[in-house]
Amino acid sequence: MCGIIGAVGLNNIQNILLQSLKSMEYRGYDSAGICIQGEQHLHTRKAKGKLINLEHLLEQSPLTGSLGIGHTRWATHGVPEVRNAHPHQTESIAIVHNGIIENHKQLRESLSAAGATFDSDTDSETIPWLWQQEYTKNNNPEIAFHNTLNQLQGAFAIAGIQANEHKLWFARRGSPLLLAKGEAGVFVASDALAVGTVASHVIYLQEGQWGWSDLEHIHIFNEDGSQAAIQWEPMPEMVAATEKGPYAHYMLKEIHEQPRVFLDILNAYAPDKQHIHFPQAAFIENDPLPSRIIMVACGTSYHAALTARYWLERYLKIPVEVDVASEFRYRDPVIGDNTWFITLSQSGETADTLEALRLFKQQTPQNKTLVFCNVASSSMVRESDGVIELYAGPEIGVASTKAYTAQLLALALFSLKLASNANAMPPEETTKHIQYLFDASQGVESLLNNTPIFDKLTPLFSQSHGALFLGRGPCYPLALEGALKLKEISYLHAEGYPAGEMKHGPIALIDENLPVIVLALRQYHLDKVISNLHEVQARGAKVILITDIPEKEYPTNVDTIIHIPEGDFFSAPLLASIPLQYLAYNVARFKGTDVDQPRNLAKSVTVE
Ligand code: M6R
DSSP states (O other): OOEEEEEEESSOOHHHHHHHHHHTGGGOOSEEEEEEEOSSSEEEEEEESSHHHHHHHHHHSOOOOSEEEEEEEOOSSSOSSGGGSSOEEOSSEEEEEEEEETTHHHHHHHHHHTTOOOOSSOSTTHHHHHHHHHHHHOSOHHHHHHHHHHTOOEEEEEEEEESSOOOEEEEEEBSOOEEEEETTEEEEESSGGGGTTTOSEEEEOOTTOEEEEOSSOEEEEOTTSOBOOOOOEEOOOOTGGGOOTTOSSHHHHHHHTHHHHHHHHHHHHOTTSSOOOOTTOHHHHHSOOOSEEEEEEOHHHHHHHHHHHHHHHHHHOSOEEEEEHHHHTTSOOOOOSSEEEEEEESSSOOHHHHHHHHHHHHHOTTSEEEEEESOTTSHHHHHSSEEEEOOOOOOOSSSOSHHHHHHHHHHHHHHHHHHHHTTOSOHHHHHHHHHHHHHHHHHHHHHHTTTHHHHTTGGGGSSOSOEEEEEOTTHHHHHHHHHHHHHHHHOOOEEEEEGGGGGGTGGGGOSTTOEEEEEEOTTSOHHHHHHHHHHHHTTTOEEEEEESSOTTTSOOOOSEEEEOOOOOTTTHHHHHHHHHHHHHHHHHHHHTOOSSSOTTOOSSOOOO
């Protein structure tokens, strides 16, 4: 949700800024811009649309200088137009911003009354004007910047420069920001991916921290103005992980990485195939089971949580509630004691999930919090009592694939662990289930070695006005996920529904042009799902059956069947995810949409 970069370098930093924006384009891609300090003035270039447009503009009129900032935008306030693209500036101050300034209307009014002239419809443009005002009032630049931050309400990560001082300013409150250094200079960025090739060390800024840097000095302050310690960590290796390799799209690459990701997770948490151990969540081992679990997430991560509820409730016999974060945080939730709160997030920065976590901690600090997360340095990881890291590696495609199945797998291990803690599962049964999870890696590999089987699905979508995904039990959330994947990247309307609920309404949608994808797995109410399938067939729908049952065992007369390897209660959804991902990918390619950067979306939703 917007990527920001700032650099103070030894040499010209235009190309570093561009390269960094390229690595963060997944965060937003409706416009982009950079501003570089010249000898006397700030020089800015902005372009609407993808970064390539800015690159072309810079080819025609390049910028030179060693201090600058850049931004790739996902619009919140103001349509995607050049005038709303960042950087925003006065004559002598320029900023890039990720987040939302909630009091921008009041600021705009008071700043306009004092002579500010706004060019954009954005909330962000109030920042340089406010800073300018404070700078005029105060001789001390640190006080001016701190006063500016103190007047901003909402969430922000900001990088800023001034025309007359060779300093890179930065601040973080509510949106992610890190500081990095390498031979080429000092940087601030929304994401380590942005500086992976130029920096060797990193500091993940804490909530409320701000400061400035030039090539010789770095000053970090806490929200109250006190000086913060500077503790560099080595930059994680990530360059190879962010290259597409031989694949046409990141999404395709990430789908194909899943067998490796499965093994990484299993080898991290259950290497001997008998015992499960989460080293960064000691309370799972040491504390008694809670009387209730609440799981909160958004989008695909929410779907993973829904599947886990079936696993946990079956063995633990305690209530497991699952909620979308934006609902949880505003519905005055009743929490109570003895409750574990679990968040799930690929990025660990999703604003609603992060705020739900903070709300929970504020209301019941005595309860434990756990996050399933793919980004070890993220805010959710830092703010939770325990962490189950997903080890999926950077996920660049906006549509989540490997992070989703990584969540499912880690949740399966977590459920097995708690079942064993609760003496609800004998050790030999746990071992059997773990073996099934290891086998799922091979099962997925075999599906991915035979992808032409998925090609026959695409033509069914050439005339369709939408699609319906049906499943029961843990396959119901899988149906939701299949539908989400399809709509995200092919822009086709799709619904996921519990198969048993279909006749209470959605059956009216069915005609000969509606593909209905039925998930029928041996583990989950097979007979009942097959009855639902017949009801759909009888109304002329084009059925696609995804199943682990041989046709001769269960004749269905469906024309389009995708057979997947058979899994057990925990591993079956991992295997069934693959055809759903491939289906969405193939339909999107058929429709010619932008698979990795679908319209209106961004990878990391850091505004509510
Ligand atoms: O980073 P998170 O897992 O917290 O993100 C949550 C959702 O924004 C995300 O899953 C979104 O739905 C994806 N585009 C799904 O493909």
